[in-house]
Amino acid sequence: MQWYLVAALLTILTSSQGILTTLSQSNGRYLYDYATVPFLAEIFKLVVSGLLLWREHRTSTSVRMTTEWKSVRLYPIPSIIYLIHNNVQFATLTYVDTSTYQIMGNLKIFTTGILFRLFLRRKLSNLQWMAIVLLAVGTTTSQVKGCGEASCDSLFSAPIQGYMLGILSACLSALAGVYTEFLMKKNNDSLYWQNVQLYAFGVIFNMAKLILDDFRGGFEKGPWWQHLLNGYSTTTWMVVLNLGSTGLLVSWLMKYADNIVKVYSTSMAMLLTMVLSVYLFSFKPTLQLFLGIIICMMSLQMYFAPPTMLVDLPTVVKAPPESLKEVSIDRRTDS
Numbered sequence: 001m002q003w004y005l006v007a008a009l010l011t012i013l014t015s016s017q018g019i020l021t022t023l024s025q026s027n028g029r030y031l032y033d034y035a036t037v038p039f040l041a042e043i044f045k046l047v048v049s050g051l052l053l054w055r056e057h058r059t060s061t062s063v064r065m066t067t068e069w070k071s072v073r074l075y076p077i078p079s080i081i082y083l084i085h086n087n088v089q090f091a092t093l094t095y096v097d098t099s100t101y102q103i104m105g106n107l108k109i110f111t112t113g114i115l116f117r118l119f120l121r122r123k124l125s126n127l128q129w130m131a132i133v134l135l136a137v138g139t140t141t142s143q144v145k146g147c148g149e150a151s152c153d154s155l156f157s158a159p160i161q162g163y164m165l166g167i168l169s170a171c172l173s174a175l176a177g178v179y180t181e182f183l184m185k186k187n188n189d190s191l192y193w194q195n196v197q198l199y200a201f202g203v204i205f206n207m208a209k210l211i212l213d214d215f216r217g218g219f220e221k222g223p224w225w226q227h228l229l230n231g232y233s234t235t236t237w238m239v240v241l242n243l244g245s246t247g248l249l250v251s252w253l254m255k256y257a258d259n260i261v262k263v264y265s266t267s268m269a270m271l272l273t274m275v276l277s278v279y280l281f282s283f284k285p286t287l288q289l290f291l292g293i294i295i296c297m298m299s300l301q302m303y304f305a306p307p308t309m310l311v312d313l314p315t316v317v318k319a320p321p322e323s324l325k326e327v328s329i330d331r332r333t334d335s
Contacts, residue, residue, distance in 0.1 A: 142292025
């Protein structure tokens with residue numbers, strides 16, 4: 001399968017996630033425990049990856065699976081990074097408002113490019129760096145509201161702790177993605193075997209979070225497994241399946257493409273969500289949204305298009321070779 005088809009599908013599913021999550025609310029609130037959604041999504045990804053690994057093992061005799069502990073012990077690290085990242089996100093929101101947080105979230109575009117270069121030793125051309133900067137500018141432009149609104153004044157009025165936590169959040173998000181790509185590409189193991197390891201630890205850490213939430217709440221509602229599916233509807237299950245499918249596509253891109261492709265997919269998904277919200281939730285489009293879409297499309301073209309499509313190089317015309325002239329040489333012999 002071509003990477004751009006997977007990236008396009010990831011864009012659609014990522015865009016659908018926010019819309020489905022909004023539709024799963026009832027009177028503006030969740031009837032279910034939202035912390036159970038990532039847990040069930042991890043189980044879904046683990047089951048699907050396990051079935052695909054079983055099928056691959058049956059149809060092929062050359063399935064590579066590294067089972068050494070020094071390799072397996074690396075797979076909990078992404079889950080640990082994401083766990084820290086989630087807590088930093090909540091801490092950031094105590095200092096800044098939602099609009100400022102969303103705008104600062106675009107810093108992960110820069111941090112992904114930097115870590116992509118430093119840790120994976122992947123060199124980007126000057127044109128590609130310019131495209132990444134444009135992508136961040138485009139997504140930020142689409143999120144900035146009218147300057148007459150109060151939220152615009154709060155953008156630069158947050159405490160310094162909020163900005164520092166926002167930068168840390170962007171770095172952790174990029175680090176988790178870059179490290180996951182390193183894991184997926186460090187050997188030729190089966191993609192499904194690598195997924196099984198990733199998602200097994202994902203299930204464990206999400207279960208640990210549910211148990212911790214029970215202790216924090218004093219087991220007011222009983223153990224987590226007793227109310228795991230309380231309030232679930234068809235839309236909620238669609239949220240779970242959509243989130244799980246998104247994770248499977250991301251792992252495919254990490255194995256056969258790279259983090260920058262993922263960044264573009266998620267950024268385009270954000271713009272697509274805004275456009276769809278105009279029709280679904282009566283969201284009023286702004287000039288900033290249209291400008292952001294244009295800038296992001298320019299960035300997409302600059303990063304992935306061949307340089308010959310972006311720069312008009314002069315046509316080099318080869319001059320015809322000069323015809324050889326016949327030169328007669330008189331040889332005289334002295335008698």
